[in-house]
Amino acid sequence: MEWLWISLAIATLSIAVFLYLFNWYILHNYLHFIVRIFQEKPLFILPFGQPTPDAEEITLTTPDGLSLQACYLRTTKPRKGVLLFGLEFGSNRWACIPYCEFLRDAGYDIFSFEMRGQGNSPAQSGYEPLQWVTDYELIDFQTALAYLKNRPDRDARGIGLFGLSKGGSAALMIAAKDDFVRCAAVDGIFASLTTMVPYMKQWVVIYVRMAGSAKYCPYWYLRYLAKKAIRSIEKERDCHYPSLEQSIAEFSPRPLLMIHGGADNYIKPDMAKSLFDLAGEPKEFWLVDKAKHNQAFHLANDEYKRRVLEFFNKHLAGDAVAATAGSLAPKLLAAEPAPISSNPV
Numbered sequence: 001m002e003w004l005w006i007s008l009a010i011a012t013l014s015i016a017v018f019l020y021l022f023n024w025y026i027l028h029n030y031l032h033f034i035v036r037i038f039q040e041k042p043l044f045i046l047p048f049g050q051p052t053p054d055a056e057e058i059t060l061t062t063p064d065g066l067s068l069q070a071c072y073l074r075t076t077k078p079r080k081g082v083l084l085f086g087l088e089f090g091s092n093r094w095a096c097i098p099y100c101e102f103l104r105d106a107g108y109d110i111f112s113f114e115m116r117g118q119g120n121s122p123a124q125s126g127y128e129p130l131q132w133v134t135d136y137e138l139i140d141f142q143t144a145l146a147y148l149k150n151r152p153d154r155d156a157r158g159i160g161l162f163g164l165s166k167g168g169s170a171a172l173m174i175a176a177k178d179d180f181v182r183c184a185a186v187d188g189i190f191a192s193l194t195t196m197v198p199y200m201k202q203w204v205v206i207y208v209r210m211a212g213s214a215k216y217c218p219y220w221y222l223r224y225l226a227k228k229a230i231r232s233i234e235k236e237r238d239c240h241y242p243s244l245e246q247s248i249a250e251f252s253p254r255p256l257l258m259i260h261g262g263a264d265n266y267i268k269p270d271m272a273k274s275l276f277d278l279a280g281e282p283k284e285f286w287l288v289d290k291a292k293h294n295q296a297f298h299l300a301n302d303e304y305k306r307r308v309l310e311f312f313n314k315h316l317a318g319d320a321v322a323a324t325a326g327s328l329a330p331k332l333l334a335a336e337p338a339p340i341s342s343n344p345v
Contacts, residue, residue, distance in 0.1 A: 034196070035232055035233055035236075038132070038196070038230070039233065041130060041131060042131060042266055046089075046091055047088070047095045047098075049093075049095040049097045049098065051094055052071075052097060055071040055072065056071065056072040056073075057069075057070070058070040058071065058072060058113075058147070060113060060144060060147055061143070062140060063139060063143070064124075064139065066121065066122055066124060067122060068115065068121045068140060068143065068144075069093060069114045069120040070112065070113030070144065071093050071096075071112055071113075073096075073097075073104055073109065073110040073111075073112075075108055075109055077106070077107040078107055079107055079108070079109060079155070080106070080108055080313070080316065080317035081107075081108050081109070081155060081157070081159065081160055081312065081317050082108065082109045082110075082111065082155045082159045083103060083108050083109065083111070083159065083161070083162050083312070083316075084111050084144060084145065084148060084160070084161050084163075084181070085099070085162050085163065085167070086141070086162070086169075086171035086186075087118070087119075087167040088164040088167055089118075089129070089130075089166040089167075090118060091118070091119070092114060092118070092119035093113055093119055093120075096110060098297075100112075100162065102305045102309065103162070103312065106309055108160075111144065111147075113140070113144050115129070115140045115167070115170070116136060116137075117129040124136065126238065127238070128237070131165075131166055132192065133166060133170045133173065133242065133244070134240060134242070136239060137166070138170060138173055138242060140170075141170050141171050141173075141174040142174055145159075145174060145178060145181070149180060157182065158179065158181060159181060159316075160181070160183050160185070160312050160315070160316040161175050161185070161186070162184075162185050162186075162312075163186050163187070163189070164294055165187070165189065165294055168186035169186075169190060169191065171184070171186075172184055172189065172247060172248060173242055176247040176248065176251045177247075179254075181254070182254060182316055183255040183256070183257075183311070183312070183315035184251065184255075184256050184257070185256075185311050185312065186256070186257070186258055186259065187259040187294065187296060188259070188272075188293055188296070189258065190266075190267040190271065190272070191243065191245045191248075192230060192241055192244070193223055193226055193227070193243070193245055194271050194278075195271050196226040196229075197219065198268065198270065198274075200222045200226065201219070201222060204217060244275065245278055248275060248276075248279045249278050249279060249280060251279065251280070252279060252281060255282045255283070255284075255315040256282070257284050257308070257311045258272070258276050258279070258283065258284070258286070259288065259296050260272040260287055260288070260296070261287075261288055261290075261291030261292050261293055261294070262287045262288055262289045262291055263289075263290050263291055264292055264293045265293065269287055272285075272287075273285065284311075286307060288300050
């Protein structure tokens with residue numbers, strides 16, 4: 001009996017040593033591929049809009065002292081609500097106009113701003129923005145949200161969120177923790193792990209020497225490698241990459257409309273669906289057939305406008321929403337103002 005326990009102990013130790021050495025081998029030989037690919041910027045044309053003369057131009061000052069450029073577009077109709085627009089990576093604040101003109105015409109004020117290192121907003125020393133959201137972009141969105149809370153003409157019921165790609169992802173992370181955002185319509189958003197792991201699963205056979213067995217690598221281990229890579233990049237770039245997977249679940253029970261291109265070559269539809277599945281009700285997923293990344297608006301223009309307008313009319317405007325938001329208003333307005341200054345240009 002004693003020899004049996006000794007044999008089991010030796011076998012257990014041998015397995016533990018093998019797993020340790022295997023993991024060291026993988027990290028030593030392949031982690032740098034993940035780190036490099038994560039930091040590659042996608043190749044696409046960045047949209048830049050043109051200034052409109054009736055816009056209120058604004059400078060937002062972040063808690064860490066950066067001056068972000070913003071614009072506030074008032075509706076000429078009786079106001080139904082206020083929308084914070086989250087820009088896609090690299091575009092300027094005026095790029096919101098094609099996406100939001102129909103909403104403005106329908107009675108919504110639009111607020112758009114440029115994150116640090118984007119458009120005319122200054123870059124932060126030592127920080128190069130990528131397409132992935134970091135805590136720095138979250139600071140920028142907190143600054144924008146605090147500004148809308150403290151405007152003299154603020155809507156005490158709260159606001160709606162409309163965002164694209166990186167801007168929609170960052171805005172939703174902030175909105176998840178702030179009930180001042182009543183509902184959210186987002187297009188082309190993405191998270192880290194739900195994007196990285198499927199690509200790792202797909203392309204692992206290209207990089208590893210054990211191609212035959214690599215395809216059987218378990219999902220949990222790929223997640224582990226992705227997290228290790230992200231932690232390594234955080235140290236290298238001196239920033240933190242927060243989890244949209246966690247935030248999207250926290251946004252419920254507020255309504256969410258998630259739009260995605262059916263032919264998106266960057267964030268594949270199954271990646272978007274995996275992220276959507278993490279959200280709580282009420283939620284709606286609209287996959288636009290044949291649309292590439294951030295192209296759903298252009299491909300299905302009329303239907304896009306109809307769905308987005310109906311969403312905000314239902315969940316942000318109207319007596320029922322006003323009554324619900326009114327019950328939350330005392331809590332929202334009693335909150336301590338964020339430590340920022342907001343100065344009209």
